[in-house]
Amino acid sequence: MSKPEFTLRTDVYPAIEPELFKGSLNGKVxxxxxxxxxxxxEIVLALARSGAAVAISGRTKSQVEETTQAVLSSASGVKAIGVVGDVCSRTDQERMVKEVTESLGPIDILICNAGTNTFMPFHMTDxxxxxxxxxxxxxxxTELTRMILPMxxxxxxxxxxxxxxxxxxxxxxxxxxxxxxxxxxTRFAGILQxxxxxxxxxxxxxxxxxxxVFSIHPGEVKTKLHETAFPQKTKDEAPYVIEHMAKMAKMHPDFKAELAAWTCVYLSAGNGAGLEGRLVDCTRDIEEVKKHVTATPRPRITNACG
Structure with missing residues (x-):
């Protein structure tokens, strides 16, 4: 059976309208x-707006502090802390988890969003x-999950x-x-579920x-990651990569970061029944996708990437 076409979404739409989630995450960390x-x-701003106490984390202290202040200023009664560290360091991971739980309480929602990218032909990579x-x-x-999952x-x-x-x-x-x-x-999310x-x-x-447990495709959001993904080596030795990616970028609409943020709120608020373990494409109407998935017999062995 061919996969149906779902409505393309580029920004907040009725199913993930912020007004629907007021107070939906009250008491959650x-x-x-x-x-x-x-x-x-955008994810932490959306979670806080929905009532969650949030911990903002990153390697750059100034960015973490600025976003923490933005969250605290977004509404009265908001609880937020910033924790600075390297997510690849187990020592930093343990310290950050300890700071969050001691300041805000046990973690109810874990969103692993840290990422990086380098556009370069494989044979040129270090x-x-x-x-x-x-x-x-x-x-x-996976290691953060190992620490937080027992709670x-x-x-x-x-x-x-x-x-x-x-x-x-x-x-x-x-x-x-x-x-x-x-x-x-993505495969890990499906197996863990x-x-x-x-x-x-x-x-x-x-x-x-x-x-x-979910994994998400946020859409081709134009962030600073895209600006820093072309190292000088690619520019000097493989300019065709930049040309190719520029052509691909023109094929994509302008996806907003809020689209992924409010999809995360939707899932965190308990609305993802039927989509657990799957790769959720934020750029497709989630209600339409959920209706299709729940109406389709679930195979004995599932495929998170499907």
Whole structure:
């Protein structure tokens, strides 16, 4: 059966309208990595607007502080802290998680948004730099999950979201490291969801599993990451890469960061039933997708990247 066409969305639309989620995350604590700027910044603003206490994190202190102040100024009664650190450092991860839980409470929502990209033909890439992408977008989120998941399992409640990409299911040239990382974290989300569906009932004795795991494709949002993704080596030795990516960029509409942000709120507020474990494409109407998915028989072995 061919996949149906879903309505393309580029900005906030009725199903994820902010007014729908006022107070929906009251009492929840959210920790968002890579939230000092770009898509992550919009995610923490949206979560806070919906009532969550939020922890903003990133490597650049000035960005974390500026976004933290923006969140605190966004509405009265908002709780927010900034935690600065390297998500690839286990020491920093442990310290940040400790700071969040001691200041705000147990983490209910974990959104791993930190990422990087380098557009360069594989044969030109430096091995250490190539694997660094895997560390940031695979090792970092899985190890943070390892630290935070036990809290969620004990309460049988929580939402985990990984910022992935449509690249997880496409052979995008010039971005082998990025695409492999996104494929890996998307597959991890699907497998973790299936494991939790079994463990929370059979091992931990709950009636049903209350922990939801998603990966998302936020859309081709024009952030500073796109501006820094072309290193000098690519500009000097492979200008055809820049030309190719410029042509591809013209094919995409102007996706807003708020689209992914409010999709995250939608999922964190418990509206993602039927989409757990899957790659959620924020650029397609989520209600239409959910209706299609829930009406389709679920295979015994699922495919998160499908």
């Amino acid at each position: 959210a920790f968002v990595t890579g939230s000092g700027r770009g898509i992550g910044r 091995p250490d730099e190539w694997w660094k992408q895997m560390e940031i977008m695979v090792k970092s989120p 969620m399992q004990k309460r049988n409640s929580g939402t985990i979201i990984y910022t992935s990409s449509r690249a997880a299911g496409a052979d995008l040239p010039w971005a082998a490291g990025y695409s492999c990382a996104k494929t890996a974290i 299936n494991e939790l569906n079994i463990l929370q009932k059979d091992t931990f004795g709950h009636d049903t599993n209350g922990i939801s």
